[in-house]
Amino acid sequence: MASTEPISIGNGAADGMSQPQASVSTLNLPSVSKVLSGLSDTPSSLEERGTTDLETLDQEEMFRALKNVIERTVETTEAGNTFDLKELHASLGQAEGEARLGSRGAKVLESVHDSLLQLWSCNSQFMAQAAEVIANASREESWRGPFGKGGILSFFLGVLSSKQDIDSDILLHSLRLVGNSCADTDENRKIVVDGNYTRVIIRHFLNPKLIHVAIPVIYNICMDYEPAHAQIAENQLAYIILRLLKDNAVGDNEALLSFSYDLVELASEQAQGVENAPDGIILLLMELALDEEIELERYSTLINSLFAYLEKERFQNTCVAHNLVETLLSVLYRSFSIEVDESSKEDVQSMAQSRLKVNQALGEVSASPLFSQHYPLSSPLSQKLKSWIVAEEDQLQICACVMLGNLARSDEVCQAMVQELKIHEELISVLQSEARGGVLHSALGFLKNLAIAGDNRITLAEAGIIPAVSRLWAFESVPQVQFSAATIARQVIISSMENISRLLSPLSDDLDSPAHRRTYLSLLLSLFEKTDSAPIKTEIGRTIASICRTVTPKIATEDAQAISLLNTLYDLHEGVARPIGAMITQTQWPVVRSEGWFALALMANTKSGCVAVADCLQNEEVLELLKKTLSTEASNDESTEKPDENQVNKDRDNAFVLVQELLKNESGTLPDGYRGTIEDLANEHSRHLASK
Structure with a gap:
């Protein structure tokens, strides 16, 4: 018998499907620490702290001067007049104002930068306060450009990349400054990406005191800035966040969770991240999608990410070899218990797309040569799929027809399906039902595979295959159904x-x-x-x-x-x-x-x-x-x-x-x-x- 082609997905609930235990004994599921340790370090741009001495009073005076510059920056013009930068920016025309603010801002910040270096080098107790003042200022859009040009952003990136034991407050405010400075400011994002500082920021996800800030910082850097996307993917951000989510390390803050899920999807869209991700990433995605409290938006995000990995042969083989196909089936079945606002066209379409993607992934997985080895016709999975052929949900029916159809790729299996399991009887009943075009197309594709085995043709005809397909020759809305129905007629009379x-x-x-x-x-x-x-x-x-x-x-x-x-x-x-x-x-x-x-x-x-x-x-x-x-x-x-x-x-x-x-x-x-x-x-x- 000539090898049949894998069945493609067309456009599914039956009895419940319990989630099986995956074989993870050899599945690569490294800890976040191990993943981070495998990433090369970015050298610190700052010298070690404690290299100079400075009296406490001098430190305090330096801090107050810095604070005064930041909180009320005053410059003297050639005529001796003074201007508040905020007032200046508001009073001048936009183009002139931005130009003067940029140049003078950078000039003013020279003293601030020098003060920061001295406070850092003497390990000053005022360092945390200085960082807070500057981080607070970075919330104002007018400061973001000058902080980048004046070296302030680079200084605090150096603080974050330091291998020394740094006070959490300093790190917290450093992260705040980076995140604020990069909001809608591509020039500053470029500074971060060019130095691969996203890796530095990601390392701080491990600090429970900082994760709630570090994740939004990465989010600010990435949003609408494509050069950052590839970098976070290469730095394994998707796997790291998924592992933290699975370990409940992110917490239950809704905004933080939304940032996390968005970043997972963003990183999963990048080829670099998919190629380098540990095999276990697909299990993490499936387990999170099976969470009892998962909502539609996050379920869809996880499915989009999962689909990106399961498009690759490596992850398809991983799914089969580690007995994860049952888990993936459970992910599809889980979708039917997620609440969907039927009055929302967007929600309905989102769920439909998610189910279709899971089904497409299952189709690709079942087309793998490994599939029949790990899931023979006698396996519980095959028995479950057989029961789904006549399920009430379209996508479950499609799933069953596609996966079993991909299993039916030898005379021996096809004959067993017809002569022993009588699968063709369920399929013919589908053709005789009011099923939609997608279900009919997948059932016909399965039957076409079964009809290739010569001994099956008489059995199919005796079961009424010709009258069943004849009604579909008038199925004008879906030409693919008409074509497949005509093909079966030709096959069974050979x-x-x-x-x-x-x-x-x-x-x-x-x-x-x-x-x-x-x-x-x-x-x-x-x-x-x-x-x-x-x-x-x-x-x-x-x-x-x-x-x-x-x-x-x-x-x-x-x-x-x-x-x-x-x-x-x-x-x-x-x-x-x-x-x-x-x-x-x-x-x-x-x-x-x-x-x-x-x-x-x-x-x-x-x-x-x-x-x-x-x-x-x-x-x-x-x-x-x-x-x-x-x-x-x-x-x-x-x-x-x-x-x-x-x-x-x-x-x-x-x-x-x-x-x-x-x-x-x-x-x-x-x-x-x-x-x-x-x-x-x-x-x-x-x-x-x-x-x-």
């Missing part, structure tokens, strides 16, 4: 006289009913006439070609069933060869075109078939292709893109058999003028063969 008979059986047993002279194939031909989809038209053509390939050769042995089926095929289905024409005129699959020529040749083997072929040849495009296929000029085509010579010869041979059979069996069925055209084509090709 080499099966019994199933062909079912496809050609009347829609009603009542001899007086008009439906008695219509068959399931009639419904398929109606779809052909209505649809604009070339793939659907081609698929219908392949179905008819399959009938001819199976039944026509049996005519030579005077098989009564074959004769009856061909009579039904031609007598009750006007235009039955037209879908074969669609096979020939399509250009995407040369092999399918060859299959079409062969099918027309088989049709022309009988008088009734010749009538159908003649109808098909009234399509000018088909007739022109016949002429081109048989002409000697076609083989001497000088085009740059040469067709496959073997394919060309095969098409020509099939087309020649077609015209020979037509001339032998048409008995006047060809329209006026057509016989002469066909004779000319046959004669020309015969002369070409004789000249070789």
